[in-house]
Amino acid sequence: MSKFVGSDFYDVDSLLTDEERLVRDTVRRWVDDEVLPVIEAAWRDERLPMELVRGMADLGLLGVNLEGYGCPGMSSVAYGLVAQELERGDSGLRSFVSVQSSLVMYPIHSFGSEDQKQRFLPGLASAELIGCFGLTEPDHGSDPGGMVTKAVDRGDHYQIDGAKMWITNGSIADLAVVWAKLDGVVHGFIVLRDDPGFTAPLMKGKHSLRASVTSELVFDGCRIPKDRILPGVTGLKGPLSCLTSARYGISWGALGAAMACFHAAADYAKERTQFARPIGSFQLVQDKLAWMLREITKGQLLSLQLGRLKDAGKMRHEQVSLAKMNNVDIARDIARMSRDIHGANGIMDEYPIMRHMANLESVYTYEGTHDIHNLVLGRYVTGLSAFV
Ligand SMILES: Cc1cc2nc3c(=O)[nH]c(=O)nc-3n(C[C@H](O)[C@H](O)[C@H](O)COP(=O)(O)OP(=O)(O)OC[C@H]3O[C@@H](n4cnc5c(N)ncnc54)[C@H](O)[C@@H]3O)c2cc1C
Numbered sequence: 001m002s003k004f005v006g007s008d009f010y011d012v013d014s015l016l017t018d019e020e021r022l023v024r025d026t027v028r029r030w031v032d033d034e035v036l037p038v039i040e041a042a043w044r045d046e047r048l049p050m051e052l053v054r055g056m057a058d059l060g061l062l063g064v065n066l067e068g069y070g071c072p073g074m075s076s077v078a079y080g081l082v083a084q085e086l087e088r089g090d091s092g093l094r095s096f097v098s099v100q101s102s103l104v105m106y107p108i109h110s111f112g113s114e115d116q117k118q119r120f121l122p123g124l125a126s127a128e129l130i131g132c133f134g135l136t137e138p139d140h141g142s143d144p145g146g147m148v149t150k151a152v153d154r155g156d157h158y159q160i161d162g163a164k165m166w167i168t169n170g171s172i173a174d175l176a177v178v179w180a181k182l183d184g185v186v187h188g189f190i191v192l193r194d195d196p197g198f199t200a201p202l203m204k205g206k207h208s209l210r211a212s213v214t215s216e217l218v219f220d221g222c223r224i225p226k227d228r229i230l231p232g233v234t235g236l237k238g239p240l241s242c243l244t245s246a247r248y249g250i251s252w253g254a255l256g257a258a259m260a261c262f263h264a265a266a267d268y269a270k271e272r273t274q275f276a277r278p279i280g281s282f283q284l285v286q287d288k289l290a291w292m293l294r295e296i297t298k299g300q301l302l303s304l305q306l307g308r309l310k311d312a313g314k315m316r317h318e319q320v321s322l323a324k325m326n327n328v329d330i331a332r333d334i335a336r337m338s339r340d341i342h343g344a345n346g347i348m349d350e351y352p353i354m355r356h357m358a359n360l361e362s363v364y365t366y367e368g369t370h371d372i373h374n375l376v377l378g379r380y381v382t383g384l385s386a387f388v
Contacts, residue, residue, distance in 0.1 A: 001267050004032065004088070007259045009297045012304060016077065023064075023078045027085035030059060035089035040349050043090065043211045046204065048172070052093060056086075057127030061097055063105040069121035071105070077307035080252035087256035091359035092212030094253040098367075099168045100124060102246035104131030104177050107188055110241070111232030116190065120175060132173035132200075134164035134191075134217045135239045141166075142372050145236055145388075149180040149219065151189060157226060158182070160189065160197075160219040166366070170200040170215025177230075178217065179239045188230035188238050197222035208362040210355075244317045247367045248310060251303045251323035254363060255296060257356045258331035261338035262292040264351055268342050279341070288337045295330040302326060318380040325373035332360045 006028070013021060034055055042049045056062060063071035065079040079101070087094035105124050108116055123129035140146040149162025160180055170176070176191045176198075191198055203214045230238070266289055269280030279285050302323045309315040335357035339346035346353050364370050375387045 001264060004028070004260070004263050007262060007293065007296050008300075009293055010301065012300050015304060016081075017075070020075060020078045020081055023074065024081040024085060026059065027061065027082050028088075030055065031085055031089040035086075035093065036352075039090045039093075039211060040352070040355065043092070043355050044349065046206065046210045048092060048096065048211055048213050050172075053096060053127050053130070056093070056097060057125070060125075061086075061101075062127060063101045063109075063121070063125045066101070066105055066109050066121075069109070069117055070125035071109075071121065075307070076248065076310040077304060079249055080303055080307050083249040083253035084256040084259075087253035088260045089256075090211050090355065091253065091257060091363055092209050094249070094256070095168050095209060095212050098246045098249050098253070099133055100127075100131055102249060103133035103242045104175070106245050107133075107177050107230060107233075107238065107242050108190070111188060111230040111238060112190075113227070113231050115227065116230070120190070123174075129174045130169055130172050132167050132169040132176045132215070132217070133239075133242065134167050134170075134176050134178040135243075136164060136166050138163060138165045142369055142387075144179070144239065145186075147179065147181060147186070149178070151180045151182040151187065151229075153182065154223075157223045158189065158229065160191065160222040160224065162219050164217040166203070167200070167215050167217050169213050170217055171202040172213050173200065176200070176217055177242075178219070180219075182229075185234050186236050186238060187234060189224060190228040190230070191217075191219070191222065191224055192228075195222055195224050206362075208358045210358075240317070243367055244315075244320050247320045247324040248303075248306060248315070250363060250367055251299075251306065251320070251327045254324075254327040254331040254360070255299050255303065257360055257363075258292070258296050258299070258327070258334040261331075261335045261353050261356055262289075262296060264353055265289060265292065265338035265341040268345070268351075272343070285341060288341060292334045292337060295334065299323075299327040299330055318376055321368065321373035321376040324367065325370050325377075328360065328363050329370060332357070332364055335360055 067073040151158045151160045178189045199218045200215045272279045339353045379385045
């Protein structure tokens with residue numbers, strides 16, 4: 001395959017700062033050199049390559065847009081570009097960074113006590129500590145407000161009982177940011193791996209996000225000290241604000257997967273000959289490639305402007321819903337079209353396409369399903385909620 005040089009039909013590069021371009025190019029090179037040679041085998045083996053986690057920490061990619069506590073404090077656009085480049089490698093790596101940065105470091109940074117920030121953030125930034133985020137339960141996915149995991153104040157400690165499911169990084173995490181109801185109100189708690197009554201069994205057998213760890217979290221009379229509650233937030237706005245930050249990154253990340261599939265399809269269409277002509281010369285194939293370019297270009301402009309709004313403090317969660325929903329949707333379609341253009345070859349792991357396609361099924365569902373984001377927009381337009 002030809003060298004990946006990105007897809008930049010509208011000169012989006014000219015809208016980036018020097019620092020943002022540098023971050024993007026650095027991660028792009030790292031993905032070429034370190035990720036692509038190993039990711040297909042890791043995916044097949046259902047294994048998160050831990051050496052890549054260390055590499056991402058060494059590049060300063062964890063908590064990239066947070067200030068202080070060992071974090072580089074870059075722009076949200078830089079964070080988005082990191083997500084884009086990582087997901088061109090694999091959605092599992094981007095998921096790791098989304099969880100660590102937006103779902104673990106962000107809530108501790110925003111809602112944690114000074115002690116909690118000092119104790120956990122530097123280790124999370126350097127990957128000496130790995131975190132996970134426990135919101136979804138076996139019976140409460142799109143409806144997290146129905147959660148049954150509860151915390152009880154036992155005087156000198158909290159006791160947590162319940163279960164979380166589908167938790168990225170769960171079994172390898174040193175700490176979990178867990179959302180549970182205390183006296184009927186949602187609160188965030190920091191649970192450590194060795195806390196009594198806590199286990200995190202691995203979920204095996206995924207056909208998607210295989211280079212990512214997915215686990216259950218089980219709390220059976222789990223005891224944690226009182227100073228592990230996040231003091232700065234109550235209610236669902238705690239976990240939802242984390243998800244808004246992660247979903248913003250996903251809108252960029254999905255473009256990375258889409259670019260990988262588009263790049264593969266454009267290359268293949270120029271090389272593969274049928275009826276004594278390159279298949280790229282047929283109008284039906286060109287129509288598919290032109291559609292891919294069109295949708296990637298629109299998606300880039302969506303995410304870039306969203307990032308600028310985020311940095312200006314003007315981003316609305318409905319805008320994030322639109323970008324997450326749109327960009328994952330088009331990435332999923334681009335992956336399928338790319339497989340189609342590759343014909344039978346497209347099903348082989350010599351090409352990255354089926355891996356991206358399978359990964360994108362999870363990305364379509366997690367962090368708010370496509371349908372729920374659609375309903376968020378429906379509510380924004382009509383003022384009427386179809387889902388709560
Ligand atoms: C690989 C992977 C990693 C994940 N990582 C994490 C993690 O780290 N932490 C975490 O907390 N969670 C995680 N999740 C869970 C994820 O966020 C949930 O899967 C997601 O919220 C959807 O919940 P559900 O799977 O229970 O589906 P459901 O909520 O049961 O939805 C099933 C279907 O019903 C539709 N639906 C539901 N309600 C409505 C409605 N009112 N109107 C119309 N349609 C509706 C949905 O759109 C969907 O199509 C992960 C999931 C996966 C697959």
